[in-house]
Amino acid sequence: MEEQRGPAAPGRRRLGVMGGTFDPVHHGHLVAASEVAALFHLDEVVFVPTGEPWQKSHKAVSPAEDRYLMTVIATASNPQFSVSRIDIDRGGPTYTIDTLRDLRELNPDADLFFITGADALSQILTWRNAEELFALSHFIGVTRPGHDLTDDGLPKGGVSLVEVPALAISSTDCRERVVKGNPVWYLVPDGVVRYIDKRQLYRA
Numbered sequence: 001m002e003e004q005r006g007p008a009a010p011g012r013r014r015l016g017v018m019g020g021t022f023d024p025v026h027h028g029h030l031v032a033a034s035e036v037a038a039l040f041h042l043d044e045v046v047f048v049p050t051g052e053p054w055q056k057s058h059k060a061v062s063p064a065e066d067r068y069l070m071t072v073i074a075t076a077s078n079p080q081f082s083v084s085r086i087d088i089d090r091g092g093p094t095y096t097i098d099t100l101r102d103l104r105e106l107n108p109d110a111d112l113f114f115i116t117g118a119d120a121l122s123q124i125l126t127w128r129n130a131e132e133l134f135a136l137s138h139f140i141g142v143t144r145p146g147h148d149l150t151d152d153g154l155p156k157g158g159v160s161l162v163e164v165p166a167l168a169i170s171s172t173d174c175r176e177r178v179v180k181g182n183p184v185w186y187l188v189p190d191g192v193v194r195y196i197d198k199r200q201l202y203r204a
């Protein structure tokens with residue numbers, strides 16, 4: 001783990017990958033990405049909104065273009081953050097194995113660091129081609145209030161566990177607040193509050 005936290009190998013970039021449905025993106029996502037970027041000396045963190053999140057198919061998910069635009073708005077002010085459309089443009093259900101293969105092809109000079117909250121990390125063995133994921137990227141599991149952070153059952157050396165400032169924010173709670181007419185100010189970036197309002201998202 002310490003080797004992963006040290007400086008990048010000569011000639012190699014370090015690319016963080018923050019995958020998520022981002023419906024909507026909130027400060028929990030942004031703080032996790034920022035903290036990991038600093039701890040692991042990442043050159044960039046690319047946020048990758050899902051196309052069709054197959055494990056959320058029982059839930060109503062907002063249109064990909066809205067989730068993409070909210071992610072662009074939320075990350076625009078940070079020069080280290082960018083947003084990729086690869087999972088949206090590929091079409092069909094989103095599998096991280098495809099995300100990582102595509103990002104490696106697009107960034108042959110970079111080592112990948114996939115960032116996941118404790119809840120997502122605990123589900124990783126249910127993901128498509130789970131055993132291959134760790135050959136394509138290092139995984140960084142971050143703390144999230146209400147969830148245990150563990151690498152039990154995951155490949156040794158393939159995962160680092162990191163404590164990040166605790167923000168008890170979820171997209172589910174943000175959506176429910178909007179439905180009830182409660183504020184989401186300061187849970188999501190200001191521009192995202194405005195976008196939700198403009199597009200009338202989550203109004204039941």
Ligand SMILES: Nc1ncnc2c1ncn2[C@@H]1O[C@H](COP(=O)(O)OP(=O)(O)OP(=O)(O)O)[C@@H](O)[C@H]1O
Nearest residue numbers: 019020021022028116117120144167169170171172
């Ligand atoms: N508050 C948080 N702290 C740390 N990690 C988080 C937090 N919220 C989300 N994450 C992580 O960010 C990634 C993307 O999360 P996602 O877009 O599904 O947000 P969510 O808040 O979990 O959404 P939902 O409530 O709709 O399930 C996942 O790896 C998730 O674990």
Ligand SMILES: O=C(O)c1ccc[n+]([C@@H]2O[C@H](COP(=O)([O-])O)[C@@H](O)[C@H]2O)c1
Nearest residue numbers: 019020021053055094095096097127128
């Ligand atoms: O690869 C899979 O099978 C897979 C299954 C569930 C989630 N993921 C990825 O995990 C990240 C967080 O997903 P979610 O559904 O919690 O927003 C996002 O990048 C998803 O594409 C990936």
